[in-house]
Amino acid sequence: MTGKMDLTREHKQFGGMNRFYTHESKACNGPMNFAVYLPPAAVGLSPSRKFPVLYWLSGLTCTEEIFMTEGQVQAYASQHEVIIIVPDTSPRRTGIPGEDDRYDLGSGASFYVDATTPKWKPHYQMDTYITQELREVVESELPIDQNQRGIFGHSMGGHGALVLGLRNPELYHSISAFAPIGAPMKAPWGILAFSEYLGTDQKAWEGYDACHLLRRVSASGNLKNLAPLLVDQGSDDEFFEKELFTEDLKSAIKETGYPGKVRGQGGYDHSYFFISSFMEEHILFHLKNFQSAAKA
Amino acid sequence: MTGKMDLTREHKQFGGMNRFYTHESKACNGPMNFAVYLPPAAVGLSPSRKFPVLYWLSGLTCTEEIFMTEGQVQAYASQHEVIIIVPDTSPRRTGIPGEDDRYDLGSGASFYVDATTPKWKPHYQMDTYITQELREVVESELPIDQNQRGIFGHSMGGHGALVLGLRNPELYHSISAFAPIGAPMKAPWGILAFSEYLGTDQKAWEGYDACHLLRRVSASGNLKNLAPLLVDQGSDDEFFEKELFTEDLKSAIKETGYPGKVRGQGGYDHSYFFISSFMEEHILFHLKNFQSAAKA
Numbered sequence: 001m002t003g004k005m006d007l008t009r010e011h012k013q014f015g016g017m018n019r020f021y022t023h024e025s026k027a028c029n030g031p032m033n034f035a036v037y038l039p040p041a042a043v044g045l046s047p048s049r050k051f052p053v054l055y056w057l058s059g060l061t062c063t064e065e066i067f068m069t070e071g072q073v074q075a076y077a078s079q080h081e082v083i084i085i086v087p088d089t090s091p092r093r094t095g096i097p098g099e100d101d102r103y104d105l106g107s108g109a110s111f112y113v114d115a116t117t118p119k120w121k122p123h124y125q126m127d128t129y130i131t132q133e134l135r136e137v138v139e140s141e142l143p144i145d146q147n148q149r150g151i152f153g154h155s156m157g158g159h160g161a162l163v164l165g166l167r168n169p170e171l172y173h174s175i176s177a178f179a180p181i182g183a184p185m186k187a188p189w190g191i192l193a194f195s196e197y198l199g200t201d202q203k204a205w206e207g208y209d210a211c212h213l214l215r216r217v218s219a220s221g222n223l224k225n226l227a228p229l230l231v232d233q234g235s236d237d238e239f240f241e242k243e244l245f246t247e248d249l250k251s252a253i254k255e256t257g258y259p260g261k262v263r264g265q266g267g268y269d270h271s272y273f274f275i276s277s278f279m280e281e282h283i284l285f286h287l288k289n290f291q292s293a294a295k296a
Numbered sequence: 297m298t299g300k301m302d303l304t305r306e307h308k309q310f311g312g313m314n315r316f317y318t319h320e321s322k323a324c325n326g327p328m329n330f331a332v333y334l335p336p337a338a339v340g341l342s343p344s345r346k347f348p349v350l351y352w353l354s355g356l357t358c359t360e361e362i363f364m365t366e367g368q369v370q371a372y373a374s375q376h377e378v379i380i381i382v383p384d385t386s387p388r389r390t391g392i393p394g395e396d397d398r399y400d401l402g403s404g405a406s407f408y409v410d411a412t413t414p415k416w417k418p419h420y421q422m423d424t425y426i427t428q429e430l431r432e433v434v435e436s437e438l439p440i441d442q443n444q445r446g447i448f449g450h451s452m453g454g455h456g457a458l459v460l461g462l463r464n465p466e467l468y469h470s471i472s473a474f475a476p477i478g479a480p481m482k483a484p485w486g487i488l489a490f491s492e493y494l495g496t497d498q499k500a501w502e503g504y505d506a507c508h509l510l511r512r513v514s515a516s517g518n519l520k521n522l523a524p525l526l527v528d529q530g531s532d533d534e535f536f537e538k539e540l541f542t543e544d545l546k547s548a549i550k551e552t553g554y555p556g557k558v559r560g561q562g563g564y565d566h567s568y569f570f571i572s573s574f575m576e577e578h579i580l581f582h583l584k585n586f587q588s589a590a591k592a
Contacts, residue, residue, distance in 0.1 A: 012564050013569035013572065072572075074572075276371075
């Protein structure tokens with residue numbers, strides 16, 4: 001017991017360590033799980049230096065486990081010496097009626113927002129949890145360099161990485177996503193989740209829609225020191241047309257002049273086979289951004 | 297429908313392709329599943345050349361899927377241009393009474409033997425299936441170089457790779473294993489499986505025990521052109537003492553002078569986190585052996 005985060009299991013990999021933790025969350029009013037990968041030099045009680053950190057947000061139905069088993073991040077995190085933090089995708093067993101009834105709402109489907117509706121508000125505060133509480137807990141316990149912090153994710157978690165990154169340029173110095181829900185206000189998944197978590201007033205949804213946030217940043221006139229953005233989208237992604245709208249994201253980036261890029265990847269689908277194929281490129285993208293920020 | 301192997305799904309990864317197939321097996325008297333990874337140059341109908349092949353045998357409870365999602369072989373198979381073939385770990389839904397009752401017997405637990413007992417014999421012919429039927433099917437359908445063929449596996453599948461490799465030096469030119477059941481005749485898992493599949497006469501078990509096979513090869517006096525053997529064993533493997541007996545394997549290799557090596561890997565457990573950490577070294581080990589054999 002550290003009082004802050006309790007280790008439940010660990011597995012050595014590529015010389016470093018995967019660790020699975022549970023802790024009591026104030027923001028989500030209950031226990032939350034997360035996973036960590038520490039590169040070899042960061043394992044142990046008193047590492048002599050601090051390491052860049054990447055927060056990974058997973059997609060619908062995932063827990064913190066699948067990215068650790070299928071994402072193939074560890075070989076690159078070991079080699080390039082990056083710490084990886086992977087939260088669960090929602091609170092669990094909160095007692096909210098129907099929380100486990102659908103794969104696209106409630107458990108495994110937080111959409112990384114701070115809920116405002118009476119039903120979900122008491123536990124579904126994932127924005128605050130990830131950007132504040134979890135960040136403060138792991139960054140006080142682990143040898144993390146707070147000046148080299150990035151966020152990335154997949155599908156619902158790609159949406160989460162985009163919106164939490166764009167909303168908090170002072171916190172995240174680099175953003176990337178694999179097949180994100182680029183325009184959730186147009187997507188059936190996003191419309192359902194935002195209606196439930198944020199209520200029916202669509203004005204309230206805009207703060208969690210990547211395309212709106214890009215225009216908001218652009219309208220603010222402050223286009224300096226923005227976190228660079230990279231998105232990869234497979235051409236054979238089964239959710240591309242109905243749910244993802246990465247073309248809208250591409251248009252919003254072009255229209256606003258935000259420092260971002262959406263790449264098409266021919267023949268890849270929505271799975272971790274796709275994610276793992278471009279994992280090293282994303283790691284290198286974030287590290288390059290950290291180095292550029294340090295020089296600026 | 298090729299008439300031989302039917303594609304059920306495919307996923308592009310690292311430029312190549314993971315393919316999942318089903319086919320009717322004569323040896324096992326029913327449908328069998330297997331997976332394939334083709335490196336980029338081997339995808340398509342008429343590749344211009346043939347590629348080395350590695351057969352992977354998985355452990356207890358696995359299907360052909362987990363190695364494809366968690367083994368992390370594809371990055372290296374893509375880079376080094378190797379075809380990977382991954383059979384399921386047993387027949388399924390055969391109707392044999394109790395086939396799904398235990399994790400360590402029946403479905404997911406074939407131990408890669410040709411069963412001789414009346415109960416299991418009609419379907420559990422995994423030795424014949426892997427060394428003959430599946431090999432002939434995939435090697436007639438895919439651009440495989442039959443002179444560069446290796447076999448490897450994990451736990452029960454590590455045992456499978458060792459015994460099928462040692463029994464068939466004319467077929468397999470290189471053998472490796474992660475945390476194999478090195479002396480199944482001493483292991484509770486092996487004793488149960490061999491009693492059920494091969495009957496109570498322990499003489500009949502020796503042909504599927506790696507330590508016995510090493511001594512048999514040595515006694516034959518033919519120590520030329522043997523397939524080199526590499527074994528990795530994690531020091532924190534939860535099954536090491538009770539089930540694996542990799543120390544016995546090490547002793548048998550030393551005693552017989554077989555060209556093999558058992559390496560201890562400090563801090564690693566029995567999981568795919570361990571396997572993936574040494575995957576590239578195993579791929580390179582097999583490729584080096586293929587090159588040495590070509591020169592000899």
